[in-house]
Amino acid sequence: MPIRSFEDFREAVFAYRLPRIILTALDLDLFTVVGSRSWTIAELSKEVDASPRGIDILCRNLAAAGLLRKRNGVYRNSRLAADALNANSPHYRGAYLQLLREQWNDWSQLTACVKRGKPVARQDPDDPAYRRRFTWAMHHRSTAIAPKVAAQVNLRDARTLLDLGGGPGTYALAFLARNPRLHATVCDRAPALGVARKIAASHRAGDRLSYLPLDFMREPVPGRYDVIWYSNVLHIYSPEENQALFRRLLPALAPGGRLLVQDAFLLDREGIYPVEASLFAVTMLLFTERGNTYSIAETSRWLREAGYVRVRRVRMKKGAEDWEGGLLEASRPAARRKTSAAPGNQEEIQPAG
């Protein structure tokens, strides 16, 4: 990117080769089979029940990509493959790998999807089994990045946080781990919260997490919080749905409280870059009715129009963010002191706006 010559074009189109090679390795559960020992091609092909010719060519490419190591003709796992791609590792990201594998076929439906402007095969978001699988996938996606993001968000003065659409609660738990006086509530569909409970049960801060089963697009959001964390949900909904939600969330924030929106924002004036944010909009086209990715400017405008103040982008360290430039902060106006005409000159604290 950008594609200028025909050679660039050819390379861009052929970029599907490596993803397909990696997905085939996942189909064969190759990294689990390789485990912690070294293998000849003859041994490995026997073990995974595939042809020696196929495994030879596959492994050579996985080694060229850095996922396997080859020395003296035998193969072993790279550190990443042994850790995240191996089902016998405690850090296995299997649910997310499964999601990536399934998406290959869905992406092949893109032409039909572009024509219709609707997802081709839509999953019911309320189907419990699907919701549980997806929630584990979200945990495996964010488990390493959430603590890095949490380290850069100042929650020193916050006592209560609502993780809205928090799914597995991975972010809520990362915030709790860094802020010992914080209490968090994760709000999502009930089956997602079942996964969150399991994850929290073995987390050192898990006893400071509460659960709020709710469809927040249909039902009012109860309670009042110092911070609302709205991460990776904006892109599921239309501009109108997000705008209406922003308005409805104001009363759920304490005066001066903050709404933090994390998403794949488009950062340039024309709404094209970063490339990853535009690519992610395709995922939304494939899997949601009205989702998209949005520019930081339009999202900021929606927040201001909904009554928020001090709307600003939070600068994050490169390599330690969920999405490049992907965090926006907005505040509910703080309480304003109003001098009453009543005797004694009592003061009344009222939320402004």
Ligand SMILES: C[S@@+](CC[C@H](N)C(=O)[O-])C[C@H]1O[C@@H](n2cnc3c(N)ncnc32)[C@H](O)[C@@H]1O
């Ligand atoms: C892409 S996941 C993001 C999970 C988490 N916030 C993160 O950043 O990793 C979106 C989550 O929002 C939840 N969600 C979306 N719409 C919802 C609604 N109307 N009510 C409750 N939960 C919703 C989904 O169930 C899912 O768990």
